[in-house]
Amino acid sequence: MVTRRRAICIGIDEYEGDGRLNLCVADATEMADYLRQPEYGFDVDLLVNQEANLPNIRRALLSVMNEDLEFFLFYFSGHGMVTDLDAFLVTVDFQPLAEGISLADLARYTERISERTQNCLTILDCCHSGAGQFGEGRRLITPEEVDRGLPARTESRSLLAACRPEQVAIEDSRYGHGLFTYMLLQGLSGDAADPQGNITVGGLSEFVDRNLESAGAEQIAVMKGDFAGRVIVGSGFSPISTNRLPEYEKKRIVAQGKQFLEDYTSQLVNHPEDWRKYGHKNASLLLPRTLRWFENRRREHKDLRTDAEFSQLYAAVTNRVKQLAEIDLGTDVNEGEVVRRIGGGGFGTVYEVACPDGTKLAYKVYHPTQYGDAEKKSLFSRGYKAMQQLDHPRVIKVKGYTDAPIGFFMEYVDGPNxxxxxxxxxxxxxxxxxxxxxxxxxxxxxxxxxxxxxxxxxxxxxxxxxxxxxxxxxxxxxxxxxxxxxxxxxxxxxxxxxxxxxxxxxxxxxxxxxxxxxxxxxxxxxxxxxxxxxxxxxxxxxxxxxxxxxxxxxxxxxxxxxxxxxxxxxxxxxxxxxxxxxxxxxxxxxxxxxxxxxxxxSTKVTLRGALNEIAFALSGFGAAGEVDAAGGAFYSTSGRTSIVLSANNLHSSAGEDVFDLEARLSLDRITIEGNSSNERKRATINSRMDEVIRSMVGVKRKPGNQGSFETFVSVSGVQCGYDGIQRARLVLTHVIEAIERT
Missing domain, CATH: 1.10.510.10 (Transferase(Phosphotransferase) domain 1)
Incomplete structure (x- = not known):
């Protein structure tokens, strides 16, 4: 059975002159991020700015045309243009008489793709320049031209465009996106889910229409395509019911909520010493389950959000979460005992936690007075997720997130800011x-x-x-x-x-x-x-x-x-x-x-001194001054790349010592995202390195054959002085970055 999904997402800001846009790259990038999520499962080709030229777009479409797919999605955010001959999606390499990819060409590609693909969806947000013109004597593309150029002939082909022919698509900096794409992304986040937890093409279109109308936008999205049944774009979301709850069901949910709250309250202790010793910790373990239940009910049934009795119960639960954020010294939390308030900032208070094994952690707790600020709470959680992605030894590492109170544990550094x-x-x-x-x-x-x-x-x-x-x-x-x-x-x-x-x-x-x-x-x-x-x-x-x-x-x-x-x-x-x-x-x-x-x-640098300076640039203090002409092994600052430096052919030139530097670079494990083989991953890394060193004089690379990945980079004629050290540092730091990029 065909299950693979492919998408091409294109966003262009960097048009020349007055044609420059601001938010199209953000549109395409976030669209690609959503489509890659497990609920959608698309393999995405993201082309932005200089990558979004006509040859690259055609190349991407041709690669899709030769595959058997379950779903294909094409998304474009940028300039649209109409000439006397055709309507175009304007590419970054725009030239007179070569404006970009015509809608007629895109229609031909899509028709060929649909021969081997069950569902095709084209989404265009291409009037971002407002009412202005792009290029003398040319006007902006409208959905009328889109309709003519991209007919949706079967139930498997559909088109979603940003506005009606007499309107323009709105670019609003308050949203960080084109208004149409902003509403589209809100729907893709799960807000357009149906009672089965699926997001369909029709449901997404209805969601965008409804929200554009609610926002008072002078813009109506255009949907074209006839479906024999529902075309599911994504699945696995929390079901959202648009129907009003029957009164008896609402009463049942409210009664269940009261019971949850009573069960939680009955297990609390009131004595301050007992609270610090085990009460706070137990409450932090019990409350998240209750909180999640209330939040799930509010998400599943929108009319509960305006129900006075349910809202009162939900407020009581969130107030208890806020109370847990007021932490006294001597309180036992999940990882140990709070012994000191380190400081605080705009988002939270940081405490020092003494762990049972004698180590220390820092515990950052979100400010309880700002629980009503949904964006700020989201940013706090996002900060934790950002730190999770990093593994540099001098980026503070996070150790675990807590929902009650909202906070996270992280590495403790014994020193001031x-x-x-x-x-x-x-x-x-x-x-x-x-x-x-x-x-x-x-x-x-x-x-x-x-x-x-x-x-x-x-x-x-x-x-x-x-x-x-x-x-x-x-x-x-x-x-x-x-x-x-x-x-x-x-x-x-x-x-x-x-x-x-x-x-x-x-x-x-x-x-x-x-x-x-x-x-x-x-x-x-x-x-x-x-x-x-x-x-x-x-x-x-x-x-x-x-x-x-x-x-x-x-x-x-x-x-x-x-x-x-x-x-x-x-x-x-x-x-x-x-x-x-x-x-x-x-x-x-x-x-x-x-x-x-x-x-x-410094008037003179020895060979050993030069090698150690290069090592320091690559590893910080990790090299520990142990590198000499015979060699020296250490790791890059991230700890991922093993490095061995050696010097050969030491000689004098114009009164200065000169040598040839060789670096053996290897990985124990290749961590490039994706499911391709190690051979494909090695080829990707090699291609990145070759691109880096192509313009570097006196730099060569040869492959190795040990372990998961190995390569040798040589730099000839390195001077034993700080100019030579800087040259070697630039070469190797750029190569290592190419190796470690995920």
Whole structure:
């Protein structure tokens, strides 16, 4: 039986000139995320911006055309255009007389695909430019042209378009999506489920129509297609009944709710000492079951949400959850005894927990006064999920989530946050070392990809290493994080004014506010704090620049100070597209500043010193200074890639020692997502590495044959100085990132 499902999701923001859009990539990316979930089970080809050119789209359609499928879905968010000859979905490589993929061509592809596919669904949200024009003498595509170009001829082919012919599709930054796509995603999240827990094409269309009308939108979605029965897009959701509950059934549910609440209350203890010793812990174990029962009933039967008696019971349950968030010192919780209040922030209070085995954990508990803020609660939970995805040794690890109270346990770091360090680090080399170690954790998060969105001194914990008199940074607090599996963009402007990017505060729903560039901006402000000891002035680039320049005047290398100033200025641009394009490039430029200072302070570097500097760049303190010319083995900072460095052909050139560097890189286990064979996964990794080193002079790669994955990367003519160290570092960090990317 054919069960495989394929989808192509396309989103384009980066059109040239006035044609640029803002939210289409967010539309397509989140659409792809939903379709990949188990309830839908689609294999998704996601093409955004420069990837969404005409050859790539045709290539993706051709690959689908040759498969036997149960369901095919095509989604497009971008510009639509009509010429005298045809209607087009405008691709990123738009040119006059080559506007993109025509609806006639798309219809031909879809018809061929439908010969071997049971169900085909085309979804178009392509009037995002509003009432404006894209290209001289051309008008926007409308569903009228869509209807002509993509006829739905059988029950297995259907079309869902964003608006009627006389209307335009609305792009609203408050939603972080086109309005049509926002409603579509709400339906896909489960809100369009039927009483059997299925989401059908017809039900999804009805849900979008109903919600566009409720929102007062001057936009009506267009659905075309005749179905012989229901076409199920997704299944396994909580059933939602649109029918009113009979009075006797409502009374039965209310009586059952009362009994649940009485059973819970009867097991509570009132004596303060008993409550701290075992009452709080027992309540935390008992209450989640009751809470889930109430939430499931509210979801299944919408009219219960407005029923006064049921709502009163539900409020009583949530009040008991809030009471559990008020934790006294000496209280036993799931993992141990609460011994100290560490601190708090905008989302919760953090406690130190002493575990029975003598170890310590931190317990972050959501603020009980903000239980009514649904978005903030969702962000708190999302922060936990973001931290779950990361395995860098200097990203705080989470240990378990609790529903009553809402909170989670995490790794305990014995040290202050960066703001509370006893003394601001003053040596420029140590400042840059601390910042680069911090940057490494952010780059790791981005490789997953997780965008932190709240980088500031309070969210960098510091642990002191007495053996080398060094502070080591740890990245924490991902409450505002954004990642591929997140199901909703941030609606409100959360963040610290001194560190949050302008687009994050002014337009929190936009795609730009959820991009890597917000972390680039915030990291630059963290660097400002590290150098000056004070917070930057919000949107005060001129004042910040003067103070920073005053502090940089004391740096020993003027060229390095000027390079740092230029780096900070670019990272702090108000327009996110004028900053560095990705965090790795940001980090590489800052590393170049460190190289300039170190190079000026050291006249000569030995071979062993050079190898250990390269090892430190790849592993932090993991290499422990044990690398020499004969070799040295250690792991990358993530702990995933085993690295062996060796030096050959040491000789002198122009009075400086030069050597050839070889790095053996291997993985014990390949963790690329998907069910393909190890051979396919190895081919994917090799392709990524080859793409990285293609433009690098003097760099070669040869495959190995040991274990799950092995390769050798050689860098010829490496100088025993900080320019050579920087060159080797850039090569190997980029290659390792290509290996470890999931």
């Amino acid at each position: 960066f703001r509370d360090l006893p003394n601001i680090i003053e040596d420029p080399v140590e400042i840059l070392r601390f910042l680069l170690l911090t940057a490494e954790t952010i780059a790791h998060a981005h490789s997953r990809p997780v965008i932190h969105r709240d980088i500031k001194p309070e969210n960098i914990l510091a642990e002191y290493r007495a053996d080398d008199n060094t502070w080591i940074p740890y990245l924490t607090d991902f409450d505002l994080a954004w990642f591929d599996q997140a199901t909703q963009v941030t609606k409100q402007a959360w963040g610290n004014l001194s560190y949050s990017a302008p687009e994050q505060m002014a337009n929190p729903r936009s795609a730009a506010a959820h991009s890597a560039r917000v972390d680039i901006y915030a990291f630059a402000q963290l660097a400002f704090f590290a150098v000056t000891g004070s917070d930057p002035i919000p949107v005060g680039r001129a004042d910040n620049g003067r103070l920073l320049q005053e502090k940089l005047n004391s740096w020993p290398v003027g060229a390095a100070a000027r390079k740092f100033m230029s780096w900070y200025d670019r990272c702090s641009q108000s327009d996110p597209y004028e900053r560095y394009s990705n965090f790795r490039a940001t980090m590489d430029e800052l590393a170049g500043v460190e190289v300039m200072i170190r190079g000026a302070s």
